[in-house]
């Protein structure tokens with residue numbers, strides 16, 4: 001018993017509907033006719049994420065990945081690949097189609113993902129420090145403590161080109177060098193694990209899956225800048241991540257990888273966890289520091305920057321979880337290695353939490369410079385139910401909506417800025433034709449207005465005003481003057497707000513006005529919502545020519561707004577209709593119109 | 596465990612690397628690894644984990660180690676389970692409820708055949724190590 005090879009055939013919806021079943025059967029018969037039933041198993045898989053190039057066939061254990069395979073190819077695959085061991089090159093995925101710059105030689109893969117931050121997530125048991133150590137964990141710390149001077153550590157990080165993954169993209173090496181340059185004395189290292197962007201969970205997953213990578217990085221940073229104390233600021237809603245961090249900290253202390261005289265090097269470092277109440281603004285660095293100090297989490301004007309005057313007035317470096325998770329790898333593999341991955345200005349990889357109208361939602365890590373198209377269609381498996389892509393939002397409530405014309409733009413800090421969005425922390429929400437743009441902008445403004453701390457007027461008042469205009473437009477009461485006002489307010493907020501929350505809160509509005517003006521215009525001039533999301537703008541009517549009088553709509557209507565005899569065309573009473581849309585859903589004859 | 600010196604740490608790493616490479620902690624030659632991040636647990640990973648352990652017990656199988664790990668990134672297919680068995684390719688199964696977990700024990704571990712309709716692609720090559 002035991003097969004020698006396995007032919008995996010994608011059984012995901014996209015591949016199956018593209019002759020996938022015929023292909024599966026053809027492969028099975030080819031295996032039988034070639035007398036290989038005892039040597040080869042043909043198996044169906046779930047979606048392999050490459051739906052655009054389906055149907056997909058993968059051969060194990062060789063890991064050969066064939067794309068756009070037709071039933072006629074089955075015989076060739078079995079005769080050539082299985083029997084003779086010769087790869088069928090015409091069916092291979094053509095790597096040249098991908099423009100990703102991974103810059104590292106000797107790596108040959110069809111996959112678009114490239115895991116540095118998530119290197120141990122899903123591989124090790126996060127509760128076992130030994131497994132982290134076996135995967136070269138604490139090797140960077142070893143190297144740093146025993147072979148490098150603090151300045152050399154800072155230089156190596158600078159050389160890597162790593163930039164902050166918490167939103168602003170500030171060069172990490174530079175930030176460290178500011179704090180390192182401050183006179184010796186009490187300094188602090190803080191990890192920002194607040195992750196307030198709705199739809200983002202990269203940092204949570206990293207901490208849950210690989211907590212030691214962050215502890216190791218913080219200790220290295222402490223050594224580099226001359227800090228002996230670190231804080232991890234994490235929201236209380238992340239109980240599992242907190243629990244795993246606590247376990248990890250206890251284990252590191254036991255091993256002497258945290259605490260006094262680490263590994264006998266003479267360097268001491270301690271880490272404490274501080275819980276946040278989950279306010280979005282507490283993720284902003286100055287508000288976060290205030291919160292750790294036990295004060296109300298409100299932003300302060302900068303300068304002074306935390307690297308000069310931070311926690312309790314001492315030099316403090318604040319880094320995001322993902323930024324930190326890169327550090328051990330940069331130090332073991334070298335800054336140069338890291339700097340070869342990505343684009344000219346943005347090095348390394350980025351983790352995204354892919355959600356929304358996408359087939360394969362999940363956590364992905366791709367080299368900087370990967371395009372939205374590759375992320376959405378080659379990794380994410382495309383848009384759900386074969387609908388059309390409308391926009392993608394990066395950066396959560398601080399980001400902008402990216403329209404289809406930029407699907408092929410390589411993603412990095414600069415390019416996203418140019419097209420009116422931001423990298424943000426890594427939430428990536430995909431919208432399809434059924435999403436209403438003004439409505440989504442309203443959702444984000446609703447969030448930021450709620451989360452504004454109220455300290456400064458541009459954010460507090462401007463945000464509220466923008467939200468009011470958006471509500472008005474979605475209700476069908478918008479005017480063209482509203483659009484102009486929104487544009488002005490957006491600019492003012494971006495310029496005059498005190499912190500990043502207010503400065504970026506208008507991005508969803510600005511970007512959507514820039515790329516989706518036609519949808520705003522439709523709402524205002526034609527009182528029409530093409531996505532059918534703005535209730536007030538909808539009219540339900542029944543097409544008498546199509547209605548067969550099945551009574552399904554009348555039975556489902558909660559407002560008793562539909563009248564009509566059996567087998568006679570039905571009619572909706574506009575005055576009674578509450579626009580719930582149930583008749584539209586239930587009619588099998590597409591006789592109910594929504595406009 | 597007492598505090599480590601540099602040499603202790605290196606020795607520990609070497610030892611652990613060997614056992615992990617052999618994939619043979621305490622005479623077990625196969626592993627079933629269940630993704631237990633927040634998304635996995637929300638999707639029922641704990642039930643799956645328990646079902647697998649119970650089924651292995653019921654069948655008197657002692658050579659399989661059941662482990663937990665963090666999120667593999669395949670949130671659309673949680674719970675996810677990775678199976679490493681001798682002379683078989685390493686595979687990740689998605690949407691593994693308790694029943695599928697038991698099926699993995701029967702088909703994959705005992706029967707040495709892959710379970711239909713649940714295989715997912717490994718998200719990426721292991722480049723950093």
Ligand SMILES: Cc1cc2nc3c(=O)[nH]c(=O)nc-3n(C[C@H](O)[C@H](O)[C@H](O)COP(=O)(O)O)c2cc1C
Pocket residue numbers: 163164165166167168169170172192193194195196197280281282283284285286318319320321323324425499500501
């Ligand atoms: C409103 C607001 C919320 C923020 N939330 C977070 C957050 O949740 N996590 C984070 O790492 N950075 C957040 N930031 C960015 C931080 O202020 C800071 O730039 C970052 O933690 C620095 O780390 P980095 O250089 O490693 O990116 C937020 C900024 C603003 C203005």
Ligand code: SF4
Pocket residue numbers: 281299451452453454455456457459460497498499500501502503
């Ligand atoms: S911009 Fe908004 S959140 Fe930031 S300080 Fe001003 S009111 Fe508070």
Ligand code: SF4
Pocket residue numbers: 540553556557558559560561562572576577578579580581582583584
């Ligand atoms: S939309 Fe709802 S309330 Fe209006 S007619 Fe249809 S079922 Fe009745």
Ligand code: FES
Pocket residue numbers: 010011012013014015016046047048049050051052054055056381
């Ligand atoms: S359905 Fe086959 S790759 Fe997605």
